[in-house]
Amino acid sequence: MNKPWLRWLLWLQCVLLLVMVAGMLANKLEVVEFRLAFMTFVRALQAVMLVTAIGFIGLLFVWWKKYRASIKPALYTVLLGGLPVVFVFALVGQGLKVPAIHNISTDLDNPPEFRYAYQNRQEGLNSLDAPADEVRQKQRAYYGDTVKSLVLDLSPDAAFDLALNAARGLNFTITDVDKAAGRIEAIEETLFFGFKDDLVVRVAASDQGSVIDVRSVSRVGMSDLGANAKRINKLLQAIVEDMQ
Incomplete structure (x- = not known):
């Protein structure tokens, strides 16, 4: 029937x-x-x-x-x-396995700062300011061993070029490049739904040669579902692989 x-x-x-x-x-x-x-x-x-x-x-x-x-x-x-x-x-x-945060940085004491992204920030989106103390504590507790600065035995100029090439290789949308300041800003858009997250890379001199720090911030939502930490490590891993 x-x-x-x-x-x-x-x-x-x-x-x-x-x-x-x-x-x-x-x-x-x-x-x-x-x-x-x-x-x-x-x-x-x-x-x-x-x-x-x-x-x-x-x-x-x-x-x-x-x-x-x-x-x-x-x-x-x-x-x-x-x-x-x-x-x-x-x-x-x-x-649900990760903390409900959306502002992740490899350097929590002195997080990389956005410049260009502030100019195009729409009302109602998550702040690009440095993460609050509560957020930093949650990140340290969960990502303390996995989200770290990348120290290279290279000059800052060479490290900057590596970082920029890696970001382009990952198809990030590069929005600002300031080699003199050692800053790269970019956007990555998710395949599903088209969520856009902002990324800033900072390259500075260090005792070993140079240090690369990255901060990634989701534009919407309380939790990034772990996406920002994955994005940061994906970029840093690409930089290391490009050196080999």
Whole structure:
């Protein structure tokens, strides 16, 4: 026996998934304001979760009643909804393992300072100021052994060139280069949703030759889900690999 409401449920699921994608693209392409795009995505995701749950109940029902004609639409509803839900929850689950901070620096005593990024800072975005004491304490407790300054046996000029080439190699959007001040500013945009985070690199002389410090700040959100620390280490690792 065919249950048409399960086909309607499948169509609704497809529409909701398109709304989710539209929310992501709207933010990535900067068509609408971030909060509207994000809430569109969140509400659509919540609806997808509800439809997936109803689809799963429907799947159990038609399987139990042996309504073979309705098994496929119910199954597709569950599969189509389950994939993005699992992906989002896996991402959030990873983020819950890290402290809820979004301003990460290799040097917490004297964090690298932004210059250019302040000029294009929109209202309502996270501050580019040095991290607060509470944030520094959380970073030291969690990232103390993993997010560190990079000391090189190179002149500051040579280290600066390495850092700039590494940032370009990682496809960061370079927004400002000041070799005299030893400062590089850049933006990295996430593949999904197009979140933009700001990055500043500072290259200075040291007793060993030079020291490279990096600070990465998320524009939105209380927690970066660990993205800023990963970005910093990715850049520093690229610099080390370019030396070899």
